[in-house]
Amino acid sequence: MPERAPGERKAVATTLPLQVVILLAWLVPGLGHLLLGRTRRAPVFAVVILVAFAVGILLNGELIVPKDGDPLSYLAFAAVLGNGVLFVAAKLLGLGAGVVTSASYEFGNTFLLTAGMMNLLLLLDVHDIVTGKKDW
Amino acid sequence: MLDHFSLMALHAVLIAVFFAFLWKADRRERWRYFWKVFGALLLGAIAVGWLMYPFPRT
Numbered sequence: 219m220p221e222r223a224p225g226e227r228k229a230v231a232t233t234l235p236l237q238v239v240i241l242l243a244w245l246v247p248g249l250g251h252l253l254l255g256r257t258r259r260a261p262v263f264a265v266v267i268l269v270a271f272a273v274g275i276l277l278n279g280e281l282i283v284p285k286d287g288d289p290l291s292y293l294a295f296a297a298v299l300g301n302g303v304l305f306v307a308a309k310l311l312g313l314g315a316g317v318v319t320s321a322s323y324e325f326g327n328t329f330l331l332t333a334g335m336m337n338l339l340l341l342l343d344v345h346d347i348v349t350g351k352k353d354w
Numbered sequence: 355m356l357d358h359f360s361l362m363a364l365h366a367v368l369i370a371v372f373f374a375f376l377w378k379a380d381r382r383e384r385w386r387y388f389w390k391v392f393g394a395l396l397l398g399a400i401a402v403g404w405l406m407y408p409f410p411r412t
Contacts, residue, residue, distance in 0.1 A: 343376060
Protein backbone atom coordinates (compact mmCIF):
# COMPACT_ATOMS: atom_id res chain seq x y z
CA MET A 219 0.00 0.00 0.00
CA PRO A 220 1.43 3.44 -0.86
CA GLU A 221 2.26 5.46 2.25
CA ARG A 222 -0.32 8.10 1.38
CA ALA A 223 -2.75 8.89 -1.35
CA PRO A 224 -1.44 11.81 -3.45
CA GLY A 225 -4.21 14.14 -2.38
CA GLU A 226 -3.60 13.56 1.32
CA ARG A 227 -0.06 14.88 1.44
CA LYS A 228 0.67 17.94 3.48
CA ALA A 229 3.59 19.18 1.48
CA VAL A 230 5.18 22.04 3.37
CA ALA A 231 7.73 22.42 0.62
CA THR A 232 5.23 23.14 -2.13
CA THR A 233 5.50 26.79 -1.16
CA LEU A 234 9.30 26.74 -1.31
CA PRO A 235 11.33 27.09 -4.51
CA LEU A 236 12.73 23.84 -5.87
CA GLN A 237 16.31 25.02 -5.30
CA VAL A 238 15.64 25.66 -1.62
CA VAL A 239 14.05 22.26 -1.11
CA ILE A 240 16.98 20.56 -2.82
CA LEU A 241 19.46 22.59 -0.77
CA LEU A 242 17.72 21.57 2.46
CA ALA A 243 17.52 17.96 1.28
CA TRP A 244 21.25 17.98 0.65
CA LEU A 245 22.09 19.57 3.99
CA VAL A 246 20.04 17.17 6.10
CA PRO A 247 19.42 13.67 4.73
CA GLY A 248 15.69 12.97 4.66
CA LEU A 249 14.63 16.58 5.24
CA GLY A 250 13.60 17.08 1.62
CA HIS A 251 11.19 14.16 1.77
CA LEU A 252 9.91 15.31 5.15
CA LEU A 253 9.14 18.76 3.74
CA LEU A 254 7.34 17.13 0.84
CA GLY A 255 5.10 15.18 3.17
CA ARG A 256 6.81 11.81 2.75
CA THR A 257 6.71 11.28 6.49
CA ARG A 258 7.24 7.53 6.38
CA ARG A 259 10.13 7.43 3.95
CA ALA A 260 12.00 10.47 5.28
CA PRO A 261 13.08 8.95 8.62
CA VAL A 262 14.09 5.72 6.91
CA PHE A 263 16.36 7.59 4.53
CA ALA A 264 17.76 9.69 7.37
CA VAL A 265 18.55 6.65 9.52
CA VAL A 266 20.09 4.64 6.67
CA ILE A 267 22.39 7.51 5.66
CA LEU A 268 23.25 8.39 9.24
CA VAL A 269 24.11 4.79 10.10
CA ALA A 270 26.22 4.38 6.96
CA PHE A 271 28.05 7.61 7.73
CA ALA A 272 28.62 6.75 11.39
CA VAL A 273 29.89 3.28 10.55
CA GLY A 274 32.22 4.79 7.97
CA ILE A 275 33.68 7.16 10.55
CA LEU A 276 33.96 4.41 13.17
CA LEU A 277 35.81 2.22 10.68
CA ASN A 278 38.48 4.89 10.26
CA GLY A 279 37.23 5.90 6.84
CA GLU A 280 38.35 9.12 5.19
CA LEU A 281 36.23 12.06 4.15
CA ILE A 282 38.24 12.52 1.00
CA VAL A 283 39.11 16.01 -0.21
CA PRO A 284 40.53 16.85 -3.65
CA LYS A 285 44.22 16.10 -4.02
CA ASP A 286 46.53 17.39 -6.73
CA GLY A 287 47.45 14.72 -9.26
CA ASP A 288 44.64 12.43 -8.15
CA PRO A 289 41.63 12.95 -10.44
CA LEU A 290 39.61 10.25 -8.70
CA SER A 291 39.83 12.19 -5.45
CA TYR A 292 37.57 14.82 -7.04
CA LEU A 293 34.90 12.23 -7.68
CA ALA A 294 35.28 10.86 -4.17
CA PHE A 295 35.03 14.39 -2.80
CA ALA A 296 31.80 14.94 -4.71
CA ALA A 297 30.43 11.73 -3.23
CA VAL A 298 31.34 12.43 0.40
CA LEU A 299 30.20 16.03 0.04
CA GLY A 300 26.77 14.55 -0.60
CA ASN A 301 26.54 13.89 3.12
CA GLY A 302 25.70 17.56 3.70
CA VAL A 303 25.95 18.72 7.29
CA LEU A 304 27.30 15.34 8.35
CA PHE A 305 30.37 16.02 6.24
CA VAL A 306 30.79 19.55 7.58
CA ALA A 307 30.19 18.51 11.20
CA ALA A 308 32.63 15.63 10.97
CA LYS A 309 35.29 17.87 9.45
CA LEU A 310 34.76 20.50 12.16
CA LEU A 311 35.06 17.82 14.85
CA GLY A 312 38.24 16.47 13.29
CA LEU A 313 36.61 13.17 12.33
CA GLY A 314 37.00 11.36 9.06
CA ALA A 315 40.69 12.03 8.69
CA GLY A 316 41.15 8.40 7.72
CA VAL A 317 43.67 5.96 9.10
CA VAL A 318 45.29 4.38 6.05
CA THR A 319 47.02 1.74 8.13
CA SER A 320 43.75 0.60 9.69
CA ALA A 321 42.43 -2.75 8.45
CA SER A 322 38.99 -1.21 8.10
CA TYR A 323 40.07 1.94 6.22
CA GLU A 324 38.72 0.85 2.84
CA PHE A 325 35.52 -0.43 4.42
CA GLY A 326 35.07 2.94 6.11
CA ASN A 327 35.61 4.76 2.84
CA THR A 328 33.02 2.56 1.16
CA PHE A 329 30.41 3.38 3.80
CA LEU A 330 31.17 7.11 3.65
CA LEU A 331 31.03 7.23 -0.13
CA THR A 332 27.84 5.18 -0.19
CA ALA A 333 26.15 7.43 2.37
CA GLY A 334 26.96 10.52 0.33
CA MET A 335 25.82 9.00 -2.94
CA MET A 336 22.57 7.81 -1.40
CA ASN A 337 21.85 11.37 -0.27
CA LEU A 338 22.65 12.65 -3.77
CA LEU A 339 20.14 10.16 -5.16
CA LEU A 340 17.60 11.55 -2.72
CA LEU A 341 18.12 14.99 -4.26
CA LEU A 342 17.09 13.57 -7.63
CA ASP A 343 14.08 11.94 -6.01
CA VAL A 344 13.11 15.25 -4.37
CA HIS A 345 13.45 16.94 -7.75
CA ASP A 346 11.18 14.36 -9.36
CA ILE A 347 8.58 14.73 -6.62
CA VAL A 348 8.54 18.55 -6.77
CA THR A 349 8.33 18.58 -10.57
CA GLY A 350 5.55 16.00 -10.55
CA LYS A 351 7.47 13.20 -12.25
CA LYS A 352 6.89 11.04 -9.18
CA ASP A 353 3.58 11.20 -7.36
CA TRP A 354 4.31 9.10 -4.29
CA MET B 355 31.81 -7.05 13.85
CA LEU B 356 34.91 -6.07 11.93
CA ASP B 357 35.07 -9.15 9.75
CA HIS B 358 34.54 -8.82 6.03
CA PHE B 359 31.27 -10.71 5.90
CA SER B 360 29.50 -8.78 8.67
CA LEU B 361 30.46 -5.44 7.20
CA MET B 362 29.44 -6.57 3.74
CA ALA B 363 26.10 -7.79 5.09
CA LEU B 364 25.52 -4.49 6.92
CA HIS B 365 26.36 -2.57 3.77
CA ALA B 366 23.98 -4.74 1.76
CA VAL B 367 21.18 -4.23 4.29
CA LEU B 368 21.56 -0.45 4.21
CA ILE B 369 21.58 -0.33 0.42
CA ALA B 370 18.67 -2.73 0.09
CA VAL B 371 16.54 -0.75 2.57
CA PHE B 372 17.43 2.51 0.84
CA PHE B 373 16.52 1.36 -2.65
CA ALA B 374 13.42 -0.49 -1.51
CA PHE B 375 12.07 2.75 -0.06
CA LEU B 376 13.34 4.86 -2.94
CA TRP B 377 11.86 2.83 -5.76
CA LYS B 378 8.91 0.92 -4.35
CA ALA B 379 5.73 2.43 -2.91
CA ASP B 380 3.92 -0.68 -1.83
CA ARG B 381 4.87 -2.47 1.39
CA ARG B 382 4.83 -5.93 -0.16
CA GLU B 383 6.85 -4.75 -3.15
CA ARG B 384 9.35 -3.14 -0.81
CA TRP B 385 9.91 -6.38 1.04
CA ARG B 386 10.33 -8.33 -2.17
CA TYR B 387 12.70 -5.76 -3.56
CA PHE B 388 14.66 -5.61 -0.31
CA TRP B 389 15.30 -9.36 -0.30
CA LYS B 390 16.11 -9.31 -3.99
CA VAL B 391 18.73 -6.55 -3.66
CA PHE B 392 20.10 -7.89 -0.39
CA GLY B 393 20.41 -11.39 -1.81
CA ALA B 394 21.97 -10.18 -5.02
CA LEU B 395 24.59 -8.12 -3.21
CA LEU B 396 25.46 -10.80 -0.66
CA LEU B 397 25.39 -13.83 -2.93
CA GLY B 398 26.95 -11.87 -5.78
CA ALA B 399 29.88 -10.84 -3.59
CA ILE B 400 30.38 -14.43 -2.42
CA ALA B 401 30.24 -15.65 -6.00
CA VAL B 402 32.77 -13.05 -7.14
CA GLY B 403 34.95 -13.97 -4.18
CA TRP B 404 34.99 -17.61 -5.25
CA LEU B 405 35.66 -16.65 -8.86
CA MET B 406 38.69 -14.68 -7.67
CA TYR B 407 39.90 -17.59 -5.52
CA PRO B 408 42.28 -19.00 -8.18
CA PHE B 409 43.92 -15.60 -8.54
CA PRO B 410 45.63 -14.70 -5.25
CA ARG B 411 47.04 -11.19 -4.87
CA THR B 412 50.64 -12.34 -4.32
